[in-house]
Amino acid sequence: xxxxxxxxxxxxxxxxxxxxxxxxxxxxxxxxxxxxxxxxxxxxxxxxxxxxxxxxxxxxxxxxxxxxxxxxxxxxxxxxxxxxxxxxxxxxxxxxxxxxxxxxxxxxxxxxxxxxxxxxxxxxxxxxxxxxxxxxxxxxxxxxxxxxxxxxxxxxxxxxxxxxxxxxxxxxxxxxxxxxxxxxxxxxxxxxxxxxxxxxxxxxxxxxxxxxxxxxxxxxxxxxxxxxxxxxxxxxxxxxxxxxxxxxxxxxxxxxxxxxxxxxxxxxxxxxxxxxxxxxxxxxxxxxxxxxxxxxxxxxxxxxxxxxxxxxxxxxxxxxxxxxxxxxxxxxxxxxxxxxxxxxxxxxxxxxxxxxxxxxxxxxxxxxxxxxxxxxxxxxxxxxxxxxxxxxxxxxxxxxxxxxxxxxxxxxxxxxxxxxxxxxxxxxxxxxxxxxxxxxxxxxxxxxxxxxx
Amino acid sequence: xxxxxxxxxxxxxxxxxxxxxxxxxxxxxxxxxxxxxxxxxxxxxxxxxxxxxxxxxxxxxxxxxxxxxxxxxxxxxxxxxxxxxxxxxxxxxxxxxxxxxxxxxxxxxxxxxxxxxxxxxxxxxxxxxxxxxxxxxxxxxxxxxxxxxxxxxxxxxxxxxxxxxxxxxxxxxxxxxxxxxxxxxxxxxxxxxxxxxxxxxxxxxxxxxxxxxxxxxxxxxxxxxxxxxxxxxxxxxxxxxxxxxxxxxxxxxxxxxxxxxxxxxxxxxxxxxxxxxxxxxxxxxxxxxxxxxxxxxxxxxxxxxxxxxxxxxxxxxxxxxxxxxxxxxxxxxxxxxxxxxxxxxxxxxxxxxxxxxxxxxxxxxxxxxxxxxxxxxxxxxxxxxxxxxxxxxxxxxxxxxxxxxxxxxxxxxxxxxxxxxxxxxxxxxxxxxxxxxxxxxxxxxxxxxxxxxxxxxxxxxxxxxxxxxxxxxxxxxxxxxxxxx
Numbered sequence: 007x008x009x010x011x012x013x014x015x016x017x018x019x020x021x022x023x024x025x026x027x028x029x030x031x032x033x034x035x036x037x038x039x040x041x042x043x044x045x046x047x048x049x050x051x052x053x054x055x056x057x058x059x060x061x062x063x064x065x066x067x068x069x070x071x072x073x074x075x076x077x078x079x080x081x082x083x084x085x086x087x088x089x090x091x092x093x094x095x096x097x098x099x100x101x102x103x104x105x106x107x108x109x110x111x112x113x114x115x116x117x118x119x120x121x122x123x124x125x126x127x128x129x130x131x132x133x134x135x136x137x138x139x140x141x142x143x144x145x146x147x148x149x150x151x152x153x154x155x156x157x158x159x160x161x162x163x164x165x166x167x168x169x170x171x172x173x174x175x176x177x178x179x180x181x182x183x184x185x186x187x188x189x190x191x192x193x194x195x196x197x198x199x200x201x202x203x204x205x206x207x208x209x210x211x212x213x214x215x216x217x218x219x220x221x222x223x224x225x226x227x228x229x230x231x232x233x234x235x236x237x238x239x240x241x242x243x244x245x246x247x248x249x250x251x252x253x254x255x256x257x258x259x260x261x262x263x264x265x266x267x268x269x270x271x272x273x274x275x276x277x278x279x280x281x282x283x284x285x286x287x288x289x290x291x292x293x294x295x296x297x298x299x300x301x302x303x304x305x306x307x308x309x310x311x312x313x314x315x316x317x318x319x320x321x322x323x324x325x326x327x328x329x330x331x332x333x334x335x336x337x338x339x340x341x342x343x344x345x346x347x348x349x350x351x352x353x354x355x356x357x358x359x360x361x362x363x364x365x366x367x368x369x370x371x372x373x374x375x376x377x378x379x380x381x382x383x384x385x386x387x388x389x390x391x392x393x394x395x396x397x398x399x400x401x402x403x404x405x406x407x408x409x410x411x412x413x414x415x416x417x418x419x420x421x422x423x424x425x426x427x428x429x430x431x432x433x434x435x436x437x438x439x440x441x442x443x444x445x446x447x448x449x450x451x452x453x454x455x456x457x458x459x
Numbered sequence: 460x461x462x463x464x465x466x467x468x469x470x471x472x473x474x475x476x477x478x479x480x481x482x483x484x485x486x487x488x489x490x491x492x493x494x495x496x497x498x499x500x501x502x503x504x505x506x507x508x509x510x511x512x513x514x515x516x517x518x519x520x521x522x523x524x525x526x527x528x529x530x531x532x533x534x535x536x537x538x539x540x541x542x543x544x545x546x547x548x549x550x551x552x553x554x555x556x557x558x559x560x561x562x563x564x565x566x567x568x569x570x571x572x573x574x575x576x577x578x579x580x581x582x583x584x585x586x587x588x589x590x591x592x593x594x595x596x597x598x599x600x601x602x603x604x605x606x607x608x609x610x611x612x613x614x615x616x617x618x619x620x621x622x623x624x625x626x627x628x629x630x631x632x633x634x635x636x637x638x639x640x641x642x643x644x645x646x647x648x649x650x651x652x653x654x655x656x657x658x659x660x661x662x663x664x665x666x667x668x669x670x671x672x673x674x675x676x677x678x679x680x681x682x683x684x685x686x687x688x689x690x691x692x693x694x695x696x697x698x699x700x701x702x703x704x705x706x707x708x709x710x711x712x713x714x715x716x717x718x719x720x721x722x723x724x725x726x727x728x729x730x731x732x733x734x735x736x737x738x739x740x741x742x743x744x745x746x747x748x749x750x751x752x753x754x755x756x757x758x759x760x761x762x763x764x765x766x767x768x769x770x771x772x773x774x775x776x777x778x779x780x781x782x783x784x785x786x787x788x789x790x791x792x793x794x795x796x797x798x799x800x801x802x803x804x805x806x807x808x809x810x811x812x813x814x815x816x817x818x819x820x821x822x823x824x825x826x827x828x829x830x831x832x833x834x835x836x837x838x839x840x841x842x843x844x845x846x847x848x849x850x851x852x853x854x855x856x857x858x859x860x861x862x863x864x865x866x867x868x869x870x871x872x873x874x875x876x877x878x879x880x881x882x883x884x885x886x887x888x889x890x891x892x893x894x895x896x897x898x899x900x901x902x903x904x905x906x907x908x909x910x911x912x913x914x915x916x917x918x919x920x921x922x923x924x925x926x927x928x929x930x931x932x933x934x935x936x937x938x939x940x941x942x943x944x
Binding site: 007008009010011012016017019020021023024025026029031032033034035036037040041042045046047048049050051052053054057058060061062064065066067068069070072074076078079080082084086088091092094095096097098099100101102103104106107108109110111112113115116117118119121122123125126127131132133135136138139140141142149167169170172173175176177179180181182222224248249250251252253256265272273274275276277278279290296297298299300301302303304305307308309310311313314318319320321322323324325326328329330331332333334335336337339343345346347348349350351352353354355356358359361362365366384386401402405411414433 | 462464465466467470472474475476477479480482483484486489490492493494496497498499500502503504505506507508510513514516517518520521522523524525526527528529532534537539540541542543545547548549550552553554555556557558559560561562563565566567568569570572573580583584595596597598599601602605606609629630631633634635636637638639640641642643680681683685686709710711712713714717718728732734735736737738739740741756780781782783784785786787788789790791792793794797798800801802803804805806807808809810811813814816817818820821824825836837839860861864869870875889890891892893919921924925926927928929930931933934935937938939940941942
């Protein structure tokens with residue numbers, strides 16, 4: 007039997023030592039009448055060679071030769087070859103949570119370095135070991151703000167990822183609190199709405215920089231307004247754009263969270279992802295999840311341990327800051343390797359290349375009759391384009407005719423925005439691919455069959 | 460000794476790990492597209508090193524880890540079994556890796572097929588009516604399951620207020636209960652280590668939303684009164700939740716959905732062998748009965764097909780609790796779990812549980828003369844021993860655990876469950892050989908003898924590990940959690 011070393015002889019010997027006559031007797035604590043009498047109804051087992059052949063065939067039912075101009079929080083960035091070499095090491099991949107620090111220094115130091123990378127990217131003081139994804143990090147940040155301020159209202163800008171907003175609502179749905187939507191004007195958080203909806207019940211606000219439409223928000227004045235009532239400012243940031251944008255800390259954010267997938271993690275149909283979570287020093291004892299600290303061993307040698315575990319569920323139980331236990335450690339390791347390889351210059355270069363390519367694509371598209379900017383504000387690495395036909399239809403046709411995924415249909419998230427296409431071009435997109443994108447859009451725009459629909 | 464241990468300390472300005480193409484326009488021209496007041500002033504001070512240096516840094520770190528490909532991991536309730544490499548190969552197939560989650564569903568037919576089939580397998584294994592693969596970890600599954608329970612009660616017109624949890628439960632259980640706005644109420648296990656219908660009846664009332672049970676429980680004991688317990692729970696209008704952390708004991712033996720449980724969360728990274736990655740990513744998954752299916756998180760994979768005969772994701776679910784994750788769960792681990800089940804089949808899975816239980820009982824019997832085993836009956840896939848006897852010579856369970864590290868073994872789960880003094884919770888799993896179990900047992904017995912003769916040696920262990928015992932007090936007091944220079 008695969009993966010099971012015990013032979014029939016082993017089993018006989020072991021049963022004898024236990025003092026039992028059969029495997030059946032091992033299950034005597036399970037009442038007879040609830041024990042299954044027949045085998046489960048599952049497909050016949052396959053050998054490795056058969057199974058890989060079958061799964062390869064299934065994987066090919068996905069259409070993954072598309073040229074990807076879609077982002078929306080997860081991006082098709084280049085992953086240096088060394089990333090996979092390192093994170094495929096069984097030492098990282100098959101290790102458990104570092105509860106026994108003396109034999110887990112590899113994982114612990116990597117997490118400490120990951121925490122440092124995130125602090126340096128965001129300008130915050132403390133980052134945790136990871137959350138499940140950006141959306142759950144946002145929801146946990148809202149929980150932190152509610153618990154910390156003891157206020158009962160969370161403001162969430164409509165320009166924050168709709169995926170995050172859905173998860174925030176679900177996460178908080180059992181608590182006696184209010185989640186309030188801050189509307190957008192011209193694709194940006196409506197500051198007047200912030201002022202009028204903010205009051206002394208505000209626990210915090212969640213903003214995104216850049217926002218879901220790709221636009222640059224102005225979080226400074228919002229932060230001042232929220233701080234006046236004792237609320238916390240939570241900023242969702244893109245770790246690539248963070249290399250060129252003012253840090254959440256400089257804007258006055260108390261918590262910075264985001265999706266770390268762009269840092270070397272493949273798309274993989276949206277999982278596993280990597281939530282990062284960073285706070286100002288004074289919130290360290292309220293942070294959810296694991297935290298690694300540097301210390302020394304009995305001989306004075308440097309080493310690393312999990313710390314402040316009294317915040318966590320295995321010690322604090324119902325009073326823990328969160329229920330999170332298993333996190334996304336290997337994805338944090340991936341990001342740590344990626345950021346070490348890219349370094350100070352490289353990460354900025356990825357941001358600059360992605361900006362340049364997105365701008366180049368946008369400029370070419372905007373020359374096509376019928377296409378224009380949906381919103382006027384400054385954007386970074388993603389742009390919302392107004393399309394002459396519904397974006398959904400345009401995307402379908404682009405896939406079928408040209409093998410291009412031109413972006414995301416915003417109509418599926420924002421009622422009334424059916425003609426909005428969210429488009430990005432990472433450093434992976436070649437000049438040729440961008441030219442193909444614009445040429446195909448031009449062809450489509452002049453296609454009478456499509457425009458008649 | 461080289462005291463530069465961090466990648467930051469090894470960094471030298473100007474070194475490049477991965478070169479990237481030149482930009483077309485100048486750097487400042489691109490940066491000028493960002494209004495000045497929103498521009499970053501100083502570059503993020505990330506390390507600068509060549510690829511070779513980065514490789515050596517991480518390889519040097521990696522070898523300081525214990526891991527399942529290196530040695531035994533008898534961590535109770537963690538099910539650290541061997542992770543077949545076939546599963547990783549499947550998860551890395553380009554067709555799966557390069558799929559953008561927001562591309563139209565019809566470009567993801569292969570991924571959706573894997574998910575749908577895995578849901579079907581898990582329904583069969585667990586005996587439930589519907590499964591969601593969206594939760595990405597055990598605790599995330601608990602949270603999802605409890606939100607479903609809450610939504611069910613709300614739909615029936617009365618929210619209820621509390622959830623009963625046995626004293627042997629994992630900490631995630633009460634923590635999850637708090638997150639859904641319920642109050643966690645602890646109930647006691649009996650002298651045999653299990654929950655009785657009487658104890659449940661005494662604690663339950665019409666404000667009780669659910670009873671959460673880990674089965675087998677964290678003592679490794681099957682809740683043999685489970686059917687009667689379920690009756691009491693259901694009579695009070697509450698639901699019965701099963702924490703599936705210990706599902707490895709009952710594959711093909713019991714279907715929890717058929718014996719009175721209403722909700723179950725899986726830990727695909729335990730039972731179905733996806734690698735633990737140094738703490739994650741895992742994969743949760745929840746299974747529910749028919750009446751709870753409408754509340755599952757969105758999207759669900761529709762059992763219908765669209766007009767072009769393709770699978771699709773269904774968001775039109777009026778009673779759903781909502782979205783629990785950006786997308787559809789930890790897909791790469793879903794692929795691994797799928798591959799694991801397909802390579803074992805029904806007979807193989809049953810063999811998994813049989814051998815997991817056999818190994819645990821064999822190890823229990825090898826150890827029960829030297830150590831106190833408080834519930835020394837036939838156990839399931841794990842058992843708990845106590846180091847109370849050894850404590851008389853001044854050696855704590857923690858010291859014995861640390862001494863084990865010197866011999867190349869990971870320590871068991873220690874000081875848990877809370878109801879056993881100086882607890883060692885031991886789960887060998889089915890992928891360990893008889894020789895490994897015997898070697899572990901004789902090492903543990905030798906340490907126990909050493910504790911009696913030479914307690915000081917044990918108290919200062921480990922000696923042969925990359926670092927000696929670490930100063931946790933200093934760590935918590937000084938809180939160096941981010942490199943500052």
